[in-house]
Amino acid sequence: MQSSRVTLADVARKAGVSRTAASFVLSGRTDMRIAAATRQRVLDTAAELGYRPNLTARGLRTNVTGVIGLISDTIATTPYAGEVIRGALDTAREHDRLVLVAETSDDHEIEHGLIQQMLDRSVDAFLYASMFTQEREPPALLRDYPVVLLNCMATSFSAPTVVPDEIRAGHTAARALLDAGHTDGIHVIGGRHDTVTTPGGVVAGRERMRGIETELRKAGTGPASVIECAWHVPDHGYRAVSDLLGERRPSALICMNDRLAFGVYQALQEHHLRVPEDVSVISFDDSDLASWLRPALTSVALPHYELGRTAVTLLTEPEHGRSLLRVPMPLRSRASVAPPASFS
Structure with missing residues (x-):
């Protein structure tokens, strides 16, 4: 016993x-x-x-338990973005903290109930997280507690905010093509994600496009076209490029995520165009697809692990915090970008 x-x-x-x-x-x-x-x-x-x-007894005396609640919409059940949680867990362990993870499926009633249960279990600080960068308003229930917004932004809730540096990522993608010699015939597939359900686009789309257009403009050029479509299935990339190839042949394609790039590869193959010998392709996110594709896809990586790590650091070391911290998105150079065909 x-x-x-x-x-x-x-x-x-x-x-x-x-x-x-x-x-x-x-x-x-x-x-x-x-x-x-x-x-x-x-x-x-x-x-x-x-x-x-006895940490529970100590917490009653000091009002500090060292338990962090991570509230997300769907991060916990998504293997790709799960690196956010791993980064948070590793960093919390380094600071002798414990993280409780709960997922709301974007249901406000579930969210309120989960937060209340965490408070009942002496959670004294929160990471309020989102699967993708978006504007979200945390519930008023959290206003009296230390909170860091992770991969989301709020207009009426004042808290340190950690997001990917999507603007700089756009600069990085455009610069990779410029450095390879591409100046004309650069087409963007996916654009701002300006669709019926997301009029005006999504945060990542708007910021990536801002970086792309600014970097190209500095080089005296710009996108030959921006094809707006939803990003979530490869078929949208496939259709966009199939239609484009019916009119002209691009020099390079910037895909707004790896799923679109997967469809783009299929369209190029059907039109007997080789990557990167005939058309260069660059993308964003650096999901598993990027390394599985052949040739392997050059992609600007979402820094999931660093997002989680940075958010917990801001909770445990608030004196180092800033109101908005943009985490760099590194370029994963592989085999899908080469000089324009006319340069070869």
Whole structure:
């Protein structure tokens, strides 16, 4: 049968000291004169008995439990974005914190209930996270607690915010093509994600396009066309490029995510065009698709792990925080970008 939990009183009794002295030693306090030999005896006794402090009781005294609640829409059940959670867990462990993860499926009633349950279990800080960068308003229930917004932004909720640097990512993608010699015939597939259901586009689309257009403009050029479509299935990329190839042959294609690029590869193959010998292709996100495609796809990576890591750091080290922190998106150079065919 498992033994009962070792208490502070057990340690004090076996070490032959008062409970107060044992508490001072085990909490690391130095404002009470305790002989070095006595201090070491208490530490040795605690180790021998397997003593661990009662964090729940400590939390009641200090109002700090070190438990972080991560509330997300669908991150937890998405293998790709799950790196956000791993980054948060690893960093929390480094700071001796615990993370509780809950998923709302974007249901406000479920969200309210989960947050209340976390508060009932003494969670004292929150990461409010989203699967993709978007504008979201956290519930008023969180206003009295430390909160970091992770991959989302709010207009009426003041909190440190961690998002991918999508604007710089757009610059990076355009610069990769410019450095390869492409100046004309650069087409963007997906654009701002300006569709019937997302009029005006999504945050990532608007910011990536801003970076792309600015970088190309600096080089005295611009996109030959921007084909707006939803990003979530390869078929949209396939259709967009199939229609484009009925009119003209591009020099390079910027796909707004890897799924679109998968469809783009199929369309190019059907038209007997090779990547990158005939058409260069670059994308965003760096999902598993990017390395599986042949030739392997050059993609600007979403920094999922670093997003989670940075968000927990802002919670545990708030003095280093900023109101908005954009995490860099690195370029994963592979085999899908080459000089224009006329340069070869």
